[in-house]
Amino acid sequence: MQYSKSTDYALHALIHLANAERRQNVGIKSLSEMLGVSESYLSKIMSKLRQDGIVRAVPGVNGGYELARPADQITFLEVIQVIEGRQHLFECSNMESNQHRLLADEERDDRCQADHDPARCVCLVKQVMDGAEQQLNRYLQEHTIQSVVDAAVTARRSLADKK
Template sequence: MQYSVGVEYALHCLVYLIDVPSDKSVGIKDLAEFQGVSETYLSKVFGKLSKAGIVSSVPGVKGGYRLSRKPEDISFWDVIEAVEGSKPIFQCKNIKDNGYLYRENCCSAPSFCTINSVMLSAEEKMRDYLRSKTLAWLNEELDRVLPKHIRKDTREYFSKSN
């Protein structure tokens, strides 16, 4: 299982948008430059975030993006699902039905696959955990673990750009 780097870029950029006043926005150029990623790539990621209602785009010369919801209402899972889609990680192919005993009609297949059940249950536990972590939590955690000057410089960078 692997999430694309787009999820990481999205989470970082969304944290930068937390302190942007509701009447302002941050341009994709500034976000991309700060992250060291192409504008084209980040635009695709933000298109998905916009479609999911996590950010809203502001048109025009001074346009850009801002959060559409409060940071405490945006979970890691919301971001992952927006960027990656909602397809389950484990894709059961019912290979048990191709086993020797089932091919020879010696046994009837059970109504469900135990392996699939375990995998889906594990995925749900992971989703629940990711739903419990929000942008507000991430913002507080970054304030706790990063040097103060890094947070200050980051906030200043984005306050000048909007």
């Protein structure tokens, strides 16, 4: 599994906005230069984040973007879902195979075949993959934009103390 470059740029842009001096808005040109990405590409990413209420566009000559809510309320999971979508990472594509039927609970599988009801079908591989996805989602939900800003501040202080 690999996240897109758009997710990378979105997360880094949000960290820059959270770290902006006196929480001022940051222009798209400045953000794109910091990230090394074109303004038009970054504008599309920021538009998605704006539509989902993560950032707010500030109009005018000195306009730009700012966080729409505190950085400690913006989770990595939320940003990833905005950019990548909210679909499951794994879908079982092998429900009709003989091997799958051998592994399935016979009673449940019979009902699945008779009703053609996916809710009654079991895919043991999907159960494992869904469990992994749930753990990943919990981890990403626990980490916020602010937690990364705080970690960077702590790292800078640690380096300064060593000098």
